[in-house]
Amino acid sequence: MSQYFDLTRRGFLKSTAATGALIFGTYLAGGAPRVIAGVLAKPSESAKTANLFVALRPDGIVEITCHRSEMGQQIRTAIAQIVADEMEAAWDKVVVIQGKGDAKYGDQNTDGSRSIRYNMQRLREMGASVRHLMRQAAATRWNVPVDSCSAEQHVVTHSSGKTLTYAELVNDALSITPPELAQITLKKRSEWRYINTAMEHIDLKDIVMGKATFAADVFEPKALIAVVVRPPVVGGKVKSFDAKATKAIDGVIDVIEIPAPQGAPQFQPKGGIAIIAKNTWAAIKGRRALSVTWDDGKNGDYNSEVFKASLLATVASPQSSVREIGDAANILANSSDKLVADYYAPHLAQAPMEPPCATAIYYKDRVDVWAATQNPQADMATVGAMVGMPKEQINVHVTMLGGGFGRKSKPDFSAEAAYLAMKTGKAIRVQWTREDDIQNSFYHAVSAQHIEASLDKNGAIEAYLHRTAFTPIASTFVEGATAPLSLELRLGFTDNPINTPNMKLESGEAPAKTRIGWMRSVSNVFHAFAVQSFIAEAAHKAGRDQKDYLLETIGPNRILDVTEENAEYDNYGADKANYPLDIGKLRHVIEKVADMSAWGRKLPKGRGLGIAAHRSFLTYVATVVEVEVSDKGDLKIIKSWVSIDAGTVVNTDTVKNQVQGGSIYGITAALSEGITFDKGKVQQSNFHDYRVPRMSDSPLEVEVEIIPSDAPPAGVGEPATPVYAPALCNAIFAACGKRIRQLPIGDQLKA
Amino acid sequence: MITFIVNGKTHEFSGDPTTPVLWYLRDELQLTGSKFGCGMGQCGACTVHINGVAQRSCVLPVSAVSGSKITTIEGLSEDGEHPVQQAWIEHKVPQCGYCQCGQMMQAASLLATNPTPTDDEIVQEMSGNICRCGTYPRIHKAIKSASKTLAAVQYYDPKVKGEQA
Numbered sequence: 001m002s003q004y005f006d007l008t009r010r011g012f013l014k015s016t017a018a019t020g021a022l023i024f025g026t027y028l029a030g031g032a033p034r035v036i037a038g039v040l041a042k043p044s045e046s047a048k049t050a051n052l053f054v055a056l057r058p059d060g061i062v063e064i065t066c067h068r069s070e071m072g073q074q075i076r077t078a079i080a081q082i083v084a085d086e087m088e089a090a091w092d093k094v095v096v097i098q099g100k101g102d103a104k105y106g107d108q109n110t111d112g113s114r115s116i117r118y119n120m121q122r123l124r125e126m127g128a129s130v131r132h133l134m135r136q137a138a139a140t141r142w143n144v145p146v147d148s149c150s151a152e153q154h155v156v157t158h159s160s161g162k163t164l165t166y167a168e169l170v171n172d173a174l175s176i177t178p179p180e181l182a183q184i185t186l187k188k189r190s191e192w193r194y195i196n197t198a199m200e201h202i203d204l205k206d207i208v209m210g211k212a213t214f215a216a217d218v219f220e221p222k223a224l225i226a227v228v229v230r231p232p233v234v235g236g237k238v239k240s241f242d243a244k245a246t247k248a249i250d251g252v253i254d255v256i257e258i259p260a261p262q263g264a265p266q267f268q269p270k271g272g273i274a275i276i277a278k279n280t281w282a283a284i285k286g287r288r289a290l291s292v293t294w295d296d297g298k299n300g301d302y303n304s305e306v307f308k309a310s311l312l313a314t315v316a317s318p319q320s321s322v323r324e325i326g327d328a329a330n331i332l333a334n335s336s337d338k339l340v341a342d343y344y345a346p347h348l349a350q351a352p353m354e355p356p357c358a359t360a361i362y363y364k365d366r367v368d369v370w371a372a373t374q375n376p377q378a379d380m381a382t383v384g385a386m387v388g389m390p391k392e393q394i395n396v397h398v399t400m401l402g403g404g405f406g407r408k409s410k411p412d413f414s415a416e417a418a419y420l421a422m423k424t425g426k427a428i429r430v431q432w433t434r435e436d437d438i439q440n441s442f443y444h445a446v447s448a449q450h451i452e453a454s455l456d457k458n459g460a461i462e463a464y465l466h467r468t469a470f471t472p473i474a475s476t477f478v479e480g481a482t483a484p485l486s487l488e489l490r491l492g493f494t495d496n497p498i499n500t501p502n503m504k505l506e507s508g509e510a511p512a513k514t515r516i517g518w519m520r521s522v523s524n525v526f527h528a529f530a531v532q533s534f535i536a537e538a539a540h541k542a543g544r545d546q547k548d549y550l551l552e553t554i555g556p557n558r559i560l561d562v563t564e565e566n567a568e569y570d571n572y573g574a575d576k577a578n579y580p581l582d583i584g585k586l587r588h589v590i591e592k593v594a595d596m597s598a599w600g601r602k603l604p605k606g607r608g609l610g611i612a613a614h615r616s617f618l619t620y621v622a623t624v625v626e627v628e629v630s631d632k633g634d635l636k637i638i639k640s641w642v643s644i645d646a647g648t649v650v651n652t653d654t655v656k657n658q659v660q661g662g663s664i665y666g667i668t669a670a671l672s673e674g675i676t677f678d679k680g681k682v683q684q685s686n687f688h689d690y691r692v693p694r695m696s697d698s699p700l701e702v703e704v705e706i707i708p709s710d711a712p713p714a715g716v717g718e719p720a721t722p723v724y725a726p727a728l729c730n731a732i733f734a735a736c737g738k739r740i741r742q743l744p745i746g747d748q749l750k751a
Numbered sequence: 752m753i754t755f756i757v758n759g760k761t762h763e764f765s766g767d768p769t770t771p772v773l774w775y776l777r778d779e780l781q782l783t784g785s786k787f788g789c790g791m792g793q794c795g796a797c798t799v800h801i802n803g804v805a806q807r808s809c810v811l812p813v814s815a816v817s818g819s820k821i822t823t824i825e826g827l828s829e830d831g832e833h834p835v836q837q838a839w840i841e842h843k844v845p846q847c848g849y850c851q852c853g854q855m856m857q858a859a860s861l862l863a864t865n866p867t868p869t870d871d872e873i874v875q876e877m878s879g880n881i882c883r884c885g886t887y888p889r890i891h892k893a894i895k896s897a898s899k900t901l902a903a904v905q906y907y908d909p910k911v912k913g914e915q916a
């Protein structure tokens with residue numbers, strides 16, 4: 001079922017041109033999708049410029065191109081489910097081809113939990129147009145009205161009962177004008193046979209057999225291996241190096257300096273020294289033997305403890321207003337009994353299980369790259385800039401990704417491979433070690449937040465002030481940028497759901513002294529941590545049940561439009577009509593998860609339940625965590641329950657798996673010591689000192705319920721993550737009365 | 752010259768004896784099911800069986816496996832029919848899949864010595880294997896169901912497999 005690269009496509013095109021396969025695409029122009037078909041026998045411009053492809057081969061096999069990167073979210077399966085369903089293709093005749101980086105596909109940046117949201121409609125239209133064409137071809141052959149022909153599972157049936165298979169109709173279809181969008185009818189939801197089911201994912205068997213092709217599993221071309229020593233401080237440079245011992249190692253072929261980047265980091269390689277060897281072990285040994293002296297540059301003073309103090313100082317005083325209603329500042333200044341809390345969370349590294357890896361070959365007019373990339377078009381641009389070629393001349397083949405979590409949207413590793421390929425004239429695979437990954441990431445921002453609130457006589461929040469300060473992603477793209485972009489603030493800060501007459505949200509500045517990037521759920525992670533922890537703190541102060549208080553605090557069913565409160569808010573780029581911020585839906589997931597977890601039940605001593613709810617990536621999630629904290633302060637997560645409303649979902653089992661995994665990924669924020677810096681250098685290096693959740697840290701059961709919905713599809717990969725740490729910390733408080741405001745939890749429970 | 756048996760076939764290696772088994776398997780034999788995750792015995796992505804017992808191949812020099820029988824995921828079964836692999840399919844365990852060969856090799860080794868592990872024994876045995884996608888609940892369930900398949904015990908006997916060569 002799986003075919004990872006479209007290496008064969010060229011061959012396929014040639015061989016089928018003679019036999020006449022059909023290639024279809026949807027074409028996005030002027031906003032409105034329109035279905036076109038290209039006939040290979042007489043290649044048309046339209047076929048070449050189509051955004052997406054489905055090809056029907058003369059043998060009846062359907063090739064569906066997946067233009068998004070596969071990193072465990074089963075997008076390859078989801079895209080095939082959508083197209084094959086509308087097309088009425090038999091599932092065993094479907095093959096998925098992984099698309100290369102190519103602007104013709106439109107956006108390929110596989111992050112932001114938006115692959116389905118961006119593509120579902122056009123994929124459905126494309127599938128439906130093929131189905132229509134098959135019916136038309138049969139009707140023409142039989143000389144009957146098209147309405148008397150129906151298509152099901154690769155077969156067109158006439159009302160008289162006679163049938164023709166799709167394979168038998170390919171040749172006829174070649175001479176038929178493909179339908180216009182107005183002519184096609186999408187299936188009704190009740191007619192879906194693949195969409196919204198739990199069908200098995202197409203790569204499952206390959207994975208279980210060890211046959212899936214990840215970046216380091218590419219052996220065509222046969223490459224030399226490069227391992228790179230990078231400056232330990234961002235902005236640092238090689239001062240001098242001694243490669244004598246390295247070159248003496250058997251198997252080491254060359255030692256090459258990669259130039260230091262210019263200006264803002266962007267996705268440029270950090271520079272450093274590459275050791276090129278016949279095999280990976282020789283390269284690693286060569287790297288150990290290399291001695292380099294660095295010029296650390298201006299970030300050599302970065303120290304996490306000092307920086308933490310400065311962030312906390314920033315949020316202690318007024319900052320730029322982001323959203324305001326009423327007169328929160330005044331009320332709070334005069335309140336004698338307000339609740340005040342400061343929250344802090346360290347940098348984190350995405351640490352996908354597969355470290356970054358890419359292979360490149362340089363030719364004089366093009367570069368071919370095979371990479372575990374979330375965004376092949378960014379590889380094209382970054383590699384192009386690195387080797388001085390237009391991006392159109394960079395061919396990026398996307399392998400399976402061993403996790404991404406945002407790290408692999410930044411193709412510095414592909415640019416390293418391409419540069420070394422250019423310098424050596426050889427195929428080069430750059431293999432990052434785990435140490436390279438932990439120490440050279442684009443880190444999740446370090447953050448501090450200050451919240452204060454006063455409660456009215458009923459215990460409700462009457463005034464709320466929230467300040468945030470974190471190292472902005474903006475700094476990665478604009479040198480010296482210290483203020484967050486509005487699209488970083490809209491991740492759980494601007495869209496605060498608390499229903500209060502007086503609210504003031506402020507954002508401070510923070511100079512980044514390392515490379516900042518996005519990690520699964522981005523700033524939703526620390527914003528939801530603060531907001532959802534604070535609401536539980538207020539519930540405690542008011543003497544109320546967490547869940548009841550949370551519902552009362554977010555208020556009645558309504559559509560919240562924060563732009564009416566002087567806030568800049570782009571709603572994840574989605575229109576407000578289709579994707580409103582619907583407090584009713586947020587309430588619903590809370591009520592649902594309370595039910596699932598039997599909220600309010602009596603628990604033995606040392607056990608506690610915590611709840612948190614949050615909308616991110618247009619999806620509503622509520623999570624309950626049950627923990628046990630022993631007298632000695634040992635923490636055990638017993639179980640979790642999650643309710644998710646992501647609108648229409650394509651694969652119900654994938655959604656559950658993503659939600660389970662996204663929850664456990666959220667444990668990282670609570671348990672991990674995070675990434676810390678001293679003298680500009682990362683102090684962690686591998687999984688022994690950068691702690692990520694293991695089975696022993698995780699609940700053995702994460703029960704997930706998907707709220708059935710006909711709403712347009714929203715995000716799935718990320719939204720389960722931000723709620724986890726606050727639900728966990730709220731549960732810890734319920735279990736033992738200790739409130740965690742500073743992450744990681746560390747030994748705070750032992751004290 | 753170091754000699755060992757990989758998935759039932761005898762191999763000889765005359766390169767650097769400090770080469771970790773992982774890199775030998777991947778670079779020389781192109782057996783890529785065993786993955787590189789950390790290179791220091793911390794994550795289990797590289798887990799293979801040495802004489803039937805799960806070990807981290809990234810920290811195991813080839814010199815230490817002279818005369819041993821090495822089984823990788825590619826040799827666990829002909830066509831994915833090992834009960835552990837079947838349970839992985841039944842529970843749709845994998846997300847990205849990168850850690851899963853190591854997870855399955857660890858699980859197969861556990862069940863070969865302890866066919867009916869308790870919940871805690873599973874957690875203990877499996878906590879050396881990291882899955883960043885967070886598939887732990889499904890791994891746990893899959894091991895329980897493989898353990899229920901009596902065949903899990905009888906099917907895979909690495910000693911027999913090794914001797915076929």
Ligand code: FES
Pocket residue numbers: 786787788789790791792793794795796797798807808809810
């Ligand atoms: S790669 Fe061997 S334990 Fe991580």
Ligand code: FES
Pocket residue numbers: 072353402403845846847848849850851881882883884885886
């Ligand atoms: S499935 Fe992705 S790391 Fe385990």
